Amino acid sequence: MGAKEYRTLRNASGGLVTVEDAPNIAFGDRVLIKDQAGTTRNGQVIRSSAHEVLIQVFEGTENLDIEHTWVRFLDEPVEIALSPEILGRVFNGLGRPRDYRPPIVSSLHRGINAPPLNPAARTYPREFIQTGISTIDGLNSLVRGQKLPIFSASGLPHNRLAAQIVRQAKLPDEEGHFAIVFAAMGVSYADARFFKEEFASSGVLSNVVMFINRADDPPVERLTLPRMALTAAEYLAYELDHHVLVVMTDMTHYAEALREVATAKGDVPARKGYPGYLYSDLAEIYERSGRIKDRHGSITLVPVLSMPSDDITHPIPDLTGYITEGQIVLSRELHNQGIYPPVHISPSLSRLMKDGIGKDFTREDHPHLANQLYALYARALETRNLASIIGADELSSRDQRYLEFADAFEARFVQQAENEERSILETLNLAWDLLSMFPQSSLTRVTETEMAKYHRQGS
Amino acid sequence: MNNPNQPGVVLQINGPIVTLRLPGVRNGEQVRIGHLGLYGEIIALQGDEALAQIYESTEMIRPGEPVAGLGRPLSVELGPGLMGGIFDGVQRPLEKMFLEAGDQIPRGLSPEPLDRERLWNFQPSDLLEPNMPIIGGAKLGSVQETQSLLHLILVPPNIQGELIEIAPEGQYSLNETIARVRLANGHVEKLKLYHHWPVRRPRPYQGRDHGVEPLITGQRILDTFFPLLKGGKCAVPGPFGAGKTVVQHQVARWANADIVIYVGCGERGNELVDVLDSFPQLKDPYSGRPLMERTLLIANTSNMPVVAREASIYVGITIAEYYRDQGYDVVMLADSTSRWAEALREVSGRLGQMPVEEGYPAYLASRLAAFYERAGRVDTMDCGKGSVSLIGAVSPPGGDFSEPVTSHTKEIIETFWALSKELADARHYPAIDWVDSFSADVSTAAKWWHEAVNRNWERRRGEALAILARDSELSRIVNLVGPEALSSAQRWVLEGASLIKEAVLQQSALDPVDTFSSPQKQFLLLDLVLTIYDLGSELIELGVPVQELAGQTVMARLRRCKELYDSSQTEQLLAFQQEAIDSFKVIRAEYAQRLEAS
Ligand SMILES: Nc1ncnc2c1ncn2[C@@H]1O[C@H](COP(=O)(O)OP(=O)(O)OP(=O)(O)O)[C@@H](O)[C@H]1O
Numbered sequence A: 001m002g003a004k005e006y007r008t009l010r011n012a013s014g015g016l017v018t019v020e021d022a023p024n025i026a027f028g029d030r031v032l033i034k035d036q037a038g039t040t041r042n043g044q045v046i047r048s049s050a051h052e053v054l055i056q057v058f059e060g061t062e063n064l065d066i067e068h069t070w071v072r073f074l075d076e077p078v079e080i081a082l083s084p085e086i087l088g089r090v091f092n093g094l095g096r097p098r099d100y101r102p103p104i105v106s107s108l109h110r111g112i113n114a115p116p117l118n119p120a121a122r123t124y125p126r127e128f129i130q131t132g133i134s135t136i137d138g139l140n141s142l143v144r145g146q147k148l149p150i151f152s153a154s155g156l157p158h159n160r161l162a163a164q165i166v167r168q169a170k171l172p173d174e175e176g177h178f179a180i181v182f183a184a185m186g187v188s189y190a191d192a193r194f195f196k197e198e199f200a201s202s203g204v205l206s207n208v209v210m211f212i213n214r215a216d217d218p219p220v221e222r223l224t225l226p227r228m229a230l231t232a233a234e235y236l237a238y239e240l241d242h243h244v245l246v247v248m249t250d251m252t253h254y255a256e257a258l259r260e261v262a263t264a265k266g267d268v269p270a271r272k273g274y275p276g277y278l279y280s281d282l283a284e285i286y287e288r289s290g291r292i293k294d295r296h297g298s299i300t301l302v303p304v305l306s307m308p309s310d311d312i313t314h315p316i317p318d319l320t321g322y323i324t325e326g327q328i329v330l331s332r333e334l335h336n337q338g339i340y341p342p343v344h345i346s347p348s349l350s351r352l353m354k355d356g357i358g359k360d361f362t363r364e365d366h367p368h369l370a371n372q373l374y375a376l377y378a379r380a381l382e383t384r385n386l387a388s389i390i391g392a393d394e395l396s397s398r399d400q401r402y403l404e405f406a407d408a409f410e411a412r413f414v415q416q417a418e419n420e421e422r423s424i425l426e427t428l429n430l431a432w433d434l435l436s437m438f439p440q441s442s443l444t445r446v447t448e449t450e451m452a453k454y455h456r457q458g459s
Numbered sequence B: 001m002n003n004p005n006q007p008g009v010v011l012q013i014n015g016p017i018v019t020l021r022l023p024g025v026r027n028g029e030q031v032r033i034g035h036l037g038l039y040g041e042i043i044a045l046q047g048d049e050a051l052a053q054i055y056e057s058t059e060m061i062r063p064g065e066p067v068a069g070l071g072r073p074l075s076v077e078l079g080p081g082l083m084g085g086i087f088d089g090v091q092r093p094l095e096k097m098f099l100e101a102g103d104q105i106p107r108g109l110s111p112e113p114l115d116r117e118r119l120w121n122f123q124p125s126d127l128l129e130p131n132m133p134i135i136g137g138a139k140l141g142s143v144q145e146t147q148s149l150l151h152l153i154l155v156p157p158n159i160q161g162e163l164i165e166i167a168p169e170g171q172y173s174l175n176e177t178i179a180r181v182r183l184a185n186g187h188v189e190k191l192k193l194y195h196h197w198p199v200r201r202p203r204p205y206q207g208r209d210h211g212v213e214p215l216i217t218g219q220r221i222l223d224t225f226f227p228l229l230k231g232g233k234c235a236v237p238g239p240f241g242a243g244k245t246v247v248q249h250q251v252a253r254w255a256n257a258d259i260v261i262y263v264g265c266g267e268r269g270n271e272l273v274d275v276l277d278s279f280p281q282l283k284d285p286y287s288g289r290p291l292m293e294r295t296l297l298i299a300n301t302s303n304m305p306v307v308a309r310e311a312s313i314y315v316g317i318t319i320a321e322y323y324r325d326q327g328y329d330v331v332m333l334a335d336s337t338s339r340w341a342e343a344l345r346e347v348s349g350r351l352g353q354m355p356v357e358e359g360y361p362a363y364l365a366s367r368l369a370a371f372y373e374r375a376g377r378v379d380t381m382d383c384g385k386g387s388v389s390l391i392g393a394v395s396p397p398g399g400d401f402s403e404p405v406t407s408h409t410k411e412i413i414e415t416f417w418a419l420s421k422e423l424a425d426a427r428h429y430p431a432i433d434w435v436d437s438f439s440a441d442v443s444t445a446a447k448w449w450h451e452a453v454n455r456n457w458e459r460r461r462g463e464a465l466a467i468l469a470r471d472s473e474l475s476r477i478v479n480l481v482g483p484e485a486l487s488s489a490q491r492w493v494l495e496g497a498s499l500i501k502e503a504v505l506q507q508s509a510l511d512p513v514d515t516f517s518s519p520q521k522q523f524l525l526l527d528l529v530l531t532i533y534d535l536g537s538e539l540i541e542l543g544v545p546v547q548e549l550a551g552q553t554v555m556a557r558l559r560r561c562k563e564l565y566d567s568s569q570t571e572q573l574l575a576f577q578q579e580a581i582d583s584f585k586v587i588r589a590e591y592a593q594r595l596e597a598s
């Protein structure tokens, strides 16, 4: 139908404008608004009837002189141009190059809001990915097609951890690396540069597509950015057969941008001012990861988010946890003790681990071993807590051993170097070293056969 | 009903809420919107305009597009061919759509939920004769829907009249007439193997009955500690990752129900794939047939349009009632009712209704109650008994049980399986908190247990809970002043509680043996642990140190029993019990000797 222009603006306030006598305007259509100064703003139709169209202006309605402003309905969905050339490129939240190179020329354009994936089209993700990081591989294993976020907080090394995952992730017995889609929303200049240099120095740059929106870029572009990135990821995975690892940072900036826009629209807030549909909105993003029947490629999603005031019950981590298939939680306490990566295993979880580890994937003892470590560490943390109240000297010798275990676990298992890549077998053996601090009679989550084989005191 | 020749038109689009003009349309009527024919339902009439909620994305729909009314409220198709299928929130067949339309769900697709081609072997009821009066819910005959399920073909509930003719035994497709009935007004109604029923209207029954026996799920903490009756209402609240879905999957796998309806309402796609992949390989422990033969999935995952979540649980419960009417015990699982409530909130917000708490509309509580009220055990129209047990997951924001959905649900249900983050973090699974959970039906369940399993069930259950209660009291003391302040007897209580937790309460869904525990095994394990505890208490009184008892090798074995012996190995369990008793007797003897010697 082609673009249509109107000058019949009637109202402009609170980020919204109404246009009269614009019949047949599609709901959700994109809009360009050119104000008296000739500057264009972007908007979207959020209500449409024959006599009045309500438009949300992303950049706000300040200083908008409605007498001298016109709007143009683009009559097209937001799209991204796709070709194999996107690998190695950098784009902004609207899909425009930000690497001073020409735009992608391609006849293939895709709308960034994909219709929902049919659950009957999915296959269950099962292939273990080795990240070389013990707390992940051993206790919260990632599988191909999973969505596993990193819950972090300001000042914690989530970027370094994400970069290490990107560098080291591979299937234990398969050649070839992941194609990387990197989506950055509201990040600082330093963080953006950190990642670029990381990719460059590890030589993967030509295998990475970057979408970058910096802290000083328009917040509204943060809303389209992850959808651009996922559309690119889907193209790489399902049309070019790549296994794609998507890293998104920082989902908190995304959610804040969404709140800003929702507030301007006057949507009824649910918790902490976030709109009631934040859950569904995040789910639209996260659920685009996975594996599909008869498709070779896959999309594994590692979103990074910072928990405001370190609060895991804040709506952003909370709703994310309700959608994703687990979470890796970083701890300020471990970080302050100088432990890298400061993964706090108790609240961490990988829900897809159960089907991706064990006999045919890692090693037969892995499931029980992980379980046992979790149980011991939970008990050890309780003991440490007790010790802090009544003093370690007051503890029984049995409890003393738990204290020693907690320290050893953190120092040897959790802690590792940023360039240290432990194979899954190394991780499992290390775990048995630690378990062997306890007599066999106090280990009831591993089987007697497993202990006979791996417990350092033998049977 | 509107005249199909009268064209309707879209007036305004406001997200999933569309204002339209469609002369004669009724409230609740199903509509198709726009050139794409999007699914929708009228939710309010305002003068000559109507408001519809749309179950698909309305993006790029324009004012002026056409609207058609379907002349009936949002309904489901009920007939053979439902079992083993996966449908979306408005009962569209997802497998079929995948084959026809590919990976993503295009808008406006409206394939028939039930296969029209497939032939079913219809066996008419031999009690029927021409000219006899017939009422809704009466049995016309049956078809074998799956190997384990005989599907009764009932007269649709709203039909009443005189039977003119019934088809002889033979192969029929859903399109064929199998009976003709003359209604009171003289109109002749042709009945088929299937009929439609509006999802928001509960299906009628003759009367309500109370629950008489527990639903056995094979999960110890549920069956032994917080039983749910067949026909009961239950909620499973818990923060993310605490284990709501695992509990529901376990119930779907192991419950002694005839039919399981699993509604994935605003949750993950992969969780449904998990069921689709694993159930055909798993055997129903009661019938020995693949589990998928008794299971039906409704999937409105979190990335699918929000408003359809609202419909999905009604679609699920209506199908559940349909099988109940055939005299079956049905379990319906809804994961998660919070997402359903959020869909209500979304629509009410768009309608500009006054929010009362956390954005939810004032009618949240009454809608929840009305929904749960559709569970129950009933006398069917066909003079049988059938039940729908309803188990809803609740996902409270921040894990806070005082939020509106959890607190309103809690007032309605009879059984409450509360999941705790602390237990889940410590990998105590199922992370069901024995303090916060409850069941109002323990005494009814006890009757069954006492008859079917063991007369001491209620007493033993009470003893175990008492030990757990003392354990939390004593633990509080320990956390203030350290373990040294406790007497030996008190420390033995801590040890006993830890035994109960590890040997009885914890049950891994992933362990091939322990994933299911028969009622017999449940009782034996409980009895075993308490027997050892009681013996130990006596020894402690004699002065045996707690450390010595706790260090016994039988104690470690005791913790493994659940995974060592499956439900059929009751002999071995009893033998182990004897061994454990003996080893404690040895200590007693030794200790008595020592006492004498000194
Ligand atoms: N009985 C159990 N046995 C073994 N593992 C369990 C059990 N219950 C829960 N788990 C573990 O906990 C994880 C999370 O459980 P589940 O997915 O059921 O949580 P949930 O409460 O449904 O979370 P959400 O609200 O986010 O959907 C599972 O993936 C599994 O690893």
Ligand SMILES: [Mg+2]
Pocket (backbone or CB within 6 Å): B244, B245, B246, B267, B335
């Ligand atoms: Mg769940």
